[in-house]
Amino acid sequence: MRGQGHGRGGGRRRRFRRPVGFLEPALLLLLLRGPAHGYVLLDQIKEFEPSEMNPSVIYRALRDMEERGWVSSTWDQDQTQGPPRRIYCLTALGNEMLAISVKELKMTQDQISYFLNAYRQGMEDKD
Amino acid sequence: MRGQGHGRGGGRRRRFRRPVGFLEPALLLLLLRGPAHGYVLLDQIKEFEPSEMNPSVIYRALRDMEERGWVSSTWDQDQTQGPPRRIYCLTALGNEMLAISVKELKMTQDQISYFLNAYRQGMEDKD
DNA sequence: TTTATCTATTGACAAAAAGCAAATAGAGAT
DNA sequence: ATCTCTATTTGCTTTTTGTCAATAGATAAA
Numbered sequence: 307m308r309g310q311g312h313g314r315g316g317g318r319r320r321r322f323r324r325p326v327g328f329l330e331p332a333l334l335l336l337l338l339r340g341p342a343h344g345y346v347l348l349d350q351i352k353e354f355e356p357s358e359m360n361p362s363v364i365y366r367a368l369r370d371m372e373e374r375g376w377v378s379s380t381w382d383q384d385q386t387q388g389p390p391r392r393i394y395c396l397t398a399l400g401n402e403m404l405a406i407s408v409k410e411l412k413m414t415q416d417q418i419s420y421f422l423n424a425y426r427q428g429m430e431d432k433d
Numbered sequence: 434m435r436g437q438g439h440g441r442g443g444g445r446r447r448r449f450r451r452p453v454g455f456l457e458p459a460l461l462l463l464l465l466r467g468p469a470h471g472y473v474l475l476d477q478i479k480e481f482e483p484s485e486m487n488p489s490v491i492y493r494a495l496r497d498m499e500e501r502g503w504v505s506s507t508w509d510q511d512q513t514q515g516p517p518r519r520i521y522c523l524t525a526l527g528n529e530m531l532a533i534s535v536k537e538l539k540m541t542q543d544q545i546s547y548f549l550n551a552y553r554q555g556m557e558d559k560d
Numbered sequence: 561t562t563t564a565t566c567t568a569t570t571g572a573c574a575a576a577a578a579g580c581a582a583a584t585a586g587a588g589a590t
Numbered sequence: 591a592t593c594t595c596t597a598t599t600t601g602c603t604t605t606t607t608g609t610c611a612a613t614a615g616a617t618a619a620a
Contacts, residue, residue, distance in 0.1 A: 327606080332548065338555045345568050354548055360608065365569060388567030389615040408552050411545050418538050418545075421459065421481055425535050428465045454577075472597050487579060492598060515596030516586040 328355060329367050330376075331407035334400055337377060343391035344368055368394055376400035455482060456494050457503075458534035461527055464504060470518035471495055495521055503527035 332354040336347055344365045351359055371377045377400050382391040396404075459481040463474055475491045498504045504527050509518040523531075 328544070328548070329607095335548065335552055335555060338552075338559075343568080348568095354544065354551070360610090361568085362570075362610085363608075366607095369570090385616090386567075387616060389569070389613090391568065404552075408549065411549060415542060415545050415549075417455070417481070418542050421455075421462065422535065422538060422542075424481070425462055425465075425531075428462060431466075456578090470597080475597095487581095488597085489580080489599075490578065493578090496599090512587090513596075514587065516584090516598070518597065 329363065330371060331404060331411065333364070333367055333371070334376065334396060334404040334407065337394055337396040337400070338404060341393050341395045343382065343393050345391065347394075368392075371400065374399075376403050456490065457498060458531060458538065460491070460494055460498070461503065461523060461531040461534065464521055464523040464527070465531060468520050468522045470509065470520050472518065474521075495519075498527065501526075503530050 329351075332351055333347060335354070336342060336350050342350070344361070347368070348359060348361055348364045351364065368377065368379070372379055372394070375397060377394045378397055379392045379394045382393050456478075459478055460474060462481070463469060463477050469477070471488070471492050474495070475486060475488055478486055478491065495504065495506075499506055499521070502524060504521045505524055506519045506521045509520050
């Protein structure tokens, strides 16, 4: 393993990154409510992303966020209705990143509002 | 004018696609106000995307949208302060796609609102 | 008991979108 | 000539997202 990073896959130095898109913030928010494993998050994420999600997308996002230290995972002790579960927990860093996401999403909202107003304006001027 | 399915790279049938991201809708909206060339759009786009844009991103988006028939282009007749300009025009299809973008952006706003409310809720419950 | 189904996670590969660097080139100013 | 501003294009790479399918434990049905 080359220097930086640790845990699954580590290696390449990654510059500081913000959460992108909706998926990661939504997962962080779900984990703010309490620890959970991928399979149940796959179901719960529908609250924020109604469109059907491919499981691998969720699992990959969780693993990526663990590499960045936003969440941490442990194997479930309890007997399950299937193979063992990896339980994810929000870390302090993850909490901060969630707060940053919230700020960014507010900015995104403003940007969209501006765009929509400009569109209305543009349509009025057509008439 | 570079028509469907031939010229640069042409050939591959592309399935129907919605506008993605902010860039393309923003360009369509600017073109709703009137025809324009890439170099001036590169400046005007700052109204919607304050962050610095690499020219190639704009030009590529315009070419992609022309391939899909959302805009059409002609070479500028007038003398310019440099090499000839390619003037882009919004097409009827482009107008429809812009309207679709607007609907989608409204949905995105609702999604973000829901997320932000859920975050506030989650934070209250922590206290 | 083998088969199917639901639970649960992972890996490999491809496509789409964005970022970056630089080439090409016309026109006007120094 | 050379520099700068205008104007567009090309190629390469990275980042992000999407899709498909493999693996595997547990449980219920045939």
